Amino acid sequence: MEQKNTFLTLLMLVLFSFLQTPGFATTKASRESSYVVYLGAHSPNTMDDEAVLVSHHQLLTSILKSKDKAKDAIFYSYTKHINGFAANLDENEANEILKHPSVVSVFPNRGHKLHTTRSWEFLGLEKDGRVLAESLWSKTKFGEDTIIGNLDTGVWPESESFKDEGIGPVPSKWKGICQNDKDKRFTCSRKLIGARYFNKGYRAVVGNQRSISDSPRDTEGHGTHTLSTAGGSFVANASIFGYGTGTTKGGSPRARVAAYKVCWPPFHGGECFDADILAAFDMAIHDGVDVLSLSLGGYATDYFNDGLAIGSFHAMQKGISVICSAGNSGPTPASVSNTAPWILTVGASTMDREFPAYVSFSDNQIKGQSLSSLGLTHKHYAMISSIEAKAANSSAHDAQLCYLNSLDPDKVKGKIVVCLRGINARVEKGEAVHLAGGAGMVLANDKSTGDEIIADAHVLPATHISYSDGVYLFTYLNSTKSPLGYITLPKTKIDTSPAPVMAAFSSQGPNSINPEILKPDITAPGVSILAAYSTASSPTGLSFDARRTPFNVESGTSMSCPHISGVVGLLTTLHPTWSPAMIKSAIMTTARIRDNKEKVIKNSSMYDATPFNYGAGHVMPNHAMDPGLVYDITPSDYLDFLCALGYNSTRMRAFNNESHSCPLKPMELENLNYPSISIPNLFGSKTVTRTVTNVGPPGKYIAVVYAPRGVSVTVKPAVLEFEKFGELKKFKVTIKVIQEEVQYDAYVFGRLIWSDGMHHVRSPLVVKAKY
Ligand SMILES: *[C@@H]1O[C@H](CO)[C@@H](O)[C@H](O)[C@H]1NC(C)=O
Ligand SMILES: *[C@@H]1O[C@H](CO)[C@@H](O)[C@H](O)[C@H]1NC(C)=O
Numbered sequence: 001m002e003q004k005n006t007f008l009t010l011l012m013l014v015l016f017s018f019l020q021t022p023g024f025a026t027t028k029a030s031r032e033s034s035y036v037v038y039l040g041a042h043s044p045n046t047m048d049d050e051a052v053l054v055s056h057h058q059l060l061t062s063i064l065k066s067k068d069k070a071k072d073a074i075f076y077s078y079t080k081h082i083n084g085f086a087a088n089l090d091e092n093e094a095n096e097i098l099k100h101p102s103v104v105s106v107f108p109n110r111g112h113k114l115h116t117t118r119s120w121e122f123l124g125l126e127k128d129g130r131v132l133a134e135s136l137w138s139k140t141k142f143g144e145d146t147i148i149g150n151l152d153t154g155v156w157p158e159s160e161s162f163k164d165e166g167i168g169p170v171p172s173k174w175k176g177i178c179q180n181d182k183d184k185r186f187t188c189s190r191k192l193i194g195a196r197y198f199n200k201g202y203r204a205v206v207g208n209q210r211s212i213s214d215s216p217r218d219t220e221g222h223g224t225h226t227l228s229t230a231g232g233s234f235v236a237n238a239s240i241f242g243y244g245t246g247t248t249k250g251g252s253p254r255a256r257v258a259a260y261k262v263c264w265p266p267f268h269g270g271e272c273f274d275a276d277i278l279a280a281f282d283m284a285i286h287d288g289v290d291v292l293s294l295s296l297g298g299y300a301t302d303y304f305n306d307g308l309a310i311g312s313f314h315a316m317q318k319g320i321s322v323i324c325s326a327g328n329s330g331p332t333p334a335s336v337s338n339t340a341p342w343i344l345t346v347g348a349s350t351m352d353r354e355f356p357a358y359v360s361f362s363d364n365q366i367k368g369q370s371l372s373s374l375g376l377t378h379k380h381y382a383m384i385s386s387i388e389a390k391a392a393n394s395s396a397h398d399a400q401l402c403y404l405n406s407l408d409p410d411k412v413k414g415k416i417v418v419c420l421r422g423i424n425a426r427v428e429k430g431e432a433v434h435l436a437g438g439a440g441m442v443l444a445n446d447k448s449t450g451d452e453i454i455a456d457a458h459v460l461p462a463t464h465i466s467y468s469d470g471v472y473l474f475t476y477l478n479s480t481k482s483p484l485g486y487i488t489l490p491k492t493k494i495d496t497s498p499a500p501v502m503a504a505f506s507s508q509g510p511n512s513i514n515p516e517i518l519k520p521d522i523t524a525p526g527v528s529i530l531a532a533y534s535t536a537s538s539p540t541g542l543s544f545d546a547r548r549t550p551f552n553v554e555s556g557t558s559m560s561c562p563h564i565s566g567v568v569g570l571l572t573t574l575h576p577t578w579s580p581a582m583i584k585s586a587i588m589t590t591a592r593i594r595d596n597k598e599k600v601i602k603n604s605s606m607y608d609a610t611p612f613n614y615g616a617g618h619v620m621p622n623h624a625m626d627p628g629l630v631y632d633i634t635p636s637d638y639l640d641f642l643c644a645l646g647y648n649s650t651r652m653r654a655f656n657n658e659s660h661s662c663p664l665k666p667m668e669l670e671n672l673n674y675p676s677i678s679i680p681n682l683f684g685s686k687t688v689t690r691t692v693t694n695v696g697p698p699g700k701y702i703a704v705v706y707a708p709r710g711v712s713v714t715v716k717p718a719v720l721e722f723e724k725f726g727e728l729k730k731f732k733v734t735i736k737v738i739q740e741e742v743q744y745d746a747y748v749f750g751r752l753i754w755s756d757g758m759h760h761v762r763s764p765l766v767v768k769a770k771y
């Protein structure tokens with residue numbers, strides 16, 4: 001559906017499951033469009049910025065046969081860590097460049113989408129507002145001095161979450177800047193230590209069709225929300241309309257944060273463009289960040305044609321952890337994005353807090369959730385199904401989903417309207433009812449969203465109910481001539497169960513690029529998350545909503561991703577020498593697959609969820625401090641992995657400053673030393689190898705296997721004895737089809753656990769047998 005209002009579209013993307021539509025940005029009138037030309041790493045005897053610039057101009061001049069034309073065409077030169085440039089070219093020129101020996105890849109400047117606190121107590125870092133003595137927070141002084149960067153819509157610097165009270169001087173290694181050349185009112189601090197904006201790639205695609213400002217200021221809210229979730233300071237008495245009141249803070253409350261604004265108002269389905277994303281990665285690596293958080297992504301694609309995969313690869317090589325959202329395209333299978341193995345990919349689930357608002361009718365009370373700031377004034381409102389309230393010039397489909405202007409004011413006036421969830425933004429449905437003169441709204445799930453209920457800051461009294469409750473309510477509406485009902489004002493309720501439950505919108509595996517790498521990697525809270533917000537925008541993101549709140553509740557894998565970024569920040573403080581792969585391993589192998597009722601985590605239809613929903617499970621920050629063993633992966637291992645994917649030596653040499661040569665016999669993709677094991681094509685039997693590093697005391701680990709249905713699993717050796725810290729041990733896992741039990745072409749799931757009695761190092765096993 002084409003949206004007119006840009007904020008509205010944005011909100012839809014953040015808060016909603018959406019279909020995967022390619023965001024190729026070839027919408028300019030001429031044949032010319034913008035491309036990224038990727039040249040790999042800078043050569044070891046790296047030249048200065050100016051010399052790199054000249055080399056880019058020379059390369060393009062050799063293709064375009066004109067110095068001036070080449071100069072005009074290039075709008076970014078990546079000169080720091082990533083070698084390459086972005087330029088306006090036509091298709092033939094782009095194809096010509098690809099033939100040049102020093103070019104790794106050339107790809108369109110594609111648009112990515114944003115994937116749009118109590119949560120820390122739920123994660124065990126505090127109890128009743130007090131920090132637990134043995135928690136990861138106490139052990140790391142709240143992530144002191146780790147630097148977390150965020151590629152997003154920028155930041156609202158005035159937010160209390162970025163005040164620098166009690167925080168020491170800016171770390172001396174920091175080389176970033178506060179880019180307020182065109183916006184003097186934007187200031188940084190000892191907390192928000194840097195901010196930059198990147199919009200040349202956006203402008204190359206959009207031209208003058210949208211006016212945007214040259215400032216890192218967040219006028220939208222998304223970037224402020226995600227950055228404060230990862231590293232916001234303590235702010236007492238934060239709430240939205242008095243709901244969810246408490247002290248809000250990020251995962252690493254003492255970390256320093258930096259904002260890289262790469263996302264702008266949506267244009268033809270894209271809002272954060274590859275050319276800008278790469279420029280931001282290049283600068284962030286140069287500036288000295290320790291952790292990079294990206295709550296955005298496009299559809300999964302070949303790694304060398306994806307700015308996010310390339311940028312994160314260079315960051316990883318410099319020891320920077322990159323954490324990305326899995327996407328909001330669930331529950332569709334194979335919808336997960338950001339699938340490169342060097343990225344930590346995060347799904348979204350609920351926590352044990354609800355905002356119950358009941359709808360009562362006849363003798364029934366149905367529990368829904370809401371963050372409406374308004375209540376109803378009496379207890380007997382006429383109720384109507386939105387389809388019955390269809391405007392004469394609208395369709396039943398539009399009315400059922402409560403599109404703006406689809407409802408007849410004469411039929412709606414003063415009533416509670418029951419709308420169906422789907423397609424347009426949930427809060428927009430409320431606005432449609434409100435504009436038509438309705439008194440309240442009940443938002444009922446469709447079948448695909450099942451029991452997933454999201455509390456939104458609706459503009460009128462409203463509540464959101466499950467699919468089965470919706471069917472019940474519609475039956476009541478059908479059963480009587482004049483249905484009457486009432487919606488209660490929301491309350492804040494904690495310690496609810498079961499929790500976590502997977503969000504239906506959370507994108508799912510298998511990994512469509514490399515099914516040998518399980519994705520997502522992990523899940524974290526991403527439903528109804530309270531965090532700082534931009535007061536340039538309304539809590540619903542709708543332009544006609546005049547309300548302003550310094551904090552807002554949002555949902556999406558955009559919100560779960562920075563939870564993990566915060567935890568990674570803490571682990572980086574605690575273990576400064578660990579590689580990104582070791583930190584990721586610690587987070588994955590200590591995750592839990594059980595909820596707070598000790599049952600397997602459910603999906604939103606209340607069936608058992610699988611590793612395709614939650615990866616290794618739900619994050620357990622305190623356990624991640626001390627994982628016992630880790631699965632490490634070096635940059636050179638990843639390069640061998642890329643060789644095995646078929647990138648030939650020529651490309652690999654360019655990619656990695658000429659120092660890496662592919663092994664003669666390509667590695668098997670399943671043998672990348674990943675903390676999970678995925679075998680998408682099991683013919684008879686297969687053996688994979690792994691190596692674990694002891695990061696705990698000496699000890700004897702025993703393998704425990706929960707074999708997937710229809711296969712047998714043997715681990716050799718089945719006991720690993722470590723005599724000292726840092727020791728490496730190799731083992732083999734053989735998975736074999738059991739002829740009489742196996743079901744072909746269906747994924748089955750199990751687990752491998754190494755245990756010394758104290759540590760439980762868990763890895764998901766994912767297998768599909770082929771005939
Ligand atoms: C070249 O690659 C190696 C291996 O990945 C890396 O250690 C080194 O820092 C790189 N050199 C440059 C100049 O980027
Ligand atoms: C907390 O915030 C609420 C509403 O924003 C306000 O009414 C109340 O006075 C505040 N309480 C404290 C202790 O600051």
Ligand SMILES: *[C@@H]1O[C@H](CO)[C@@H](O)[C@H](O)[C@H]1NC(C)=O
Pocket residue numbers: 391393394404405406
């Ligand atoms: C239907 O007509 C009303 C009143 O003329 C107008 O405001 C509304 O935009 C129309 N709706 C649609 C979907 O065209």
Ligand SMILES: *[C@@H]1O[C@H](CO)[C@@H](O)[C@H](O)[C@H]1NC(C)=O
Pocket residue numbers: 471472474475478
């Ligand atoms: C209610 O009635 C409408 C129209 O008559 C029908 O399409 C719908 O399926 C009914 N809903 C339920 C839950 O019975």
Ligand SMILES: *[C@@H]1O[C@H](CO)[C@@H](O)[C@H](O)[C@H]1NC(C)=O
Pocket residue numbers: 331448449450504603604605606607608
């Ligand atoms: C939950 O799992 C069941 C059983 O695998 C499946 O049929 C259903 O579609 C899943 N629901 C969601 C929302 O993922």
Ligand SMILES: *[C@@H]1O[C@H](CO)[C@@H](O)[C@H](O)[C@H]1NC(C)=O
Pocket residue numbers: 648649650651
């Ligand atoms: C490597 O691949 C590129 C394009 O895929 C091709 O042009 C080149 O000839 C290949 N080089 C070798 C040595 O195979």
